Amino acid sequence: MDPLSEMLALLGTQSSVFAGLKAGGPWALDFPPPEGIKFNAVVHGTCELSVDGEQQPIPLKAGDCFLLSRQRAFSLGSDLALPAVNCETVYRHAVNGIAHCGNAGEFFLIGGRFAFGEEAALLFDALPAVAVIKHGSEQASVLRWALERLAHELTQPSPGSSLMVQHFGHIMLVQVLRIYLAQEASGPPSWLLALSDPRLGSVLQAIHAAPARRWTVEDLAQVAGVSRSTLALKFKQKAGASPLEYVLRWRMQLATRALRNSQVTISSIAQKLGYDSDSAFSNAFKRIMNCSPREYRKRQNAASM
Template structure:
């Protein structure tokens, strides 16, 4: 399994929601900070996007998408000078998940939201507050197909509607991440940038394939086919952290999933992740997760 698929499969989706918006005439809507990761795609028309903490408004056209990776309030509007109404005022009257504002004849947007558990940091922490995906790339054709299918499912509910929309939403999320990575100018260190680099991506895939291995910078450099110094520099440039720090963080991603399952002993988890003793595992876990494995498990169980 490739690293992106693996990380997405590890994310525990606590909730998800999908909705549409039709608007027309003069309109402006203010949205509260989303709970989780939110993406919207413009099916028809144009609008302005304003995101809390982002200096300039962003003009969006049909086929454009945006992904909000932080819990920040945002606004959508036809005219920047208009005062906004609260989104609850129109979404409470939504029919089949589609809300209407104004004349509802010039603009159509599909939105999705995923609320994940606490494993999302690896995937989303280094993304900008808003990631814009412009229409026009080759991969956008798959995104547009999923977009049209979600629009159809929302407008014409049929048996199995919810599961179809959820899977299409996952397809859209992956495509948005792929297209964002393919755009020029995305050079801020992040996990997504790292896996898109052939050499660093190969290193990450090797770590994921055998997380319990006694990895060193030297043997990871052999996987990449470069010197130790080159790997250390390039990994830091792409991922924002050192190679062995990534090994530790990935092990903790796997550890938290195992601890939540509650059917494996802490000693067994430590051994499966390559730690020689429970104390070594506990020390590594505390350094990254800021609590002991036992405390993490107890907290996870209390949340169920």
């Protein structure tokens, strides 16, 4: 499994919601900060998007998509100078997940919201608060296809539509992240930025394929086809951590999933991640998670009750 797929699978979707909006005439809606990651795509028509903390409104047209990776309030409308209506007043009357505002024949937008666990920061903190994908790019072709299919399932539901909507929504999320990776050549150090570099991507792939291996910087430099010093420098610049620090962090991501989702013994988890003793595993875990594996499992069990 490639690193992006594995990361999304590791995070797991705690919940997801999909809905649509049809509008027309003069209109403007205010939306509260979303709980989790939110994306919307314009099926037809045009609108303006304003996000708290961003200086200028963003014009959107058919095929454009935007992803919100932070909990910030936002507004959509034909003209954002108009008095905005709270979105709850229109979405409470939604039919089959489609809300209507004004003359609901000029504009159609669909979107989804994904709630992930606390580990989502490793992936989504790398994204800007709002990422806009324009319809004209070649990479957006898959996104447009999924958008059309998702719109069809929302507006013309049939047996199995709920599952289809979930799958098309996930396809759109993955494609937005792919497009961001293809377009983003610079930015603050992050796991996602490292993945966008072909050589570092191969290193991440190797680490994810064998997390229990006793990796050295020399081993990882051979995977990347560069010198030890070059790898150490590039990895730090792109990922914001050393290669071996990343190995440790990835192991702890796998450990937290095992502690949350299974009753496997801590000794078994330690062995599967390449640790010779429970104490070595516990010390590594405390370094990253600020608590012991046993304490972490106890907290997670209490939170799920």
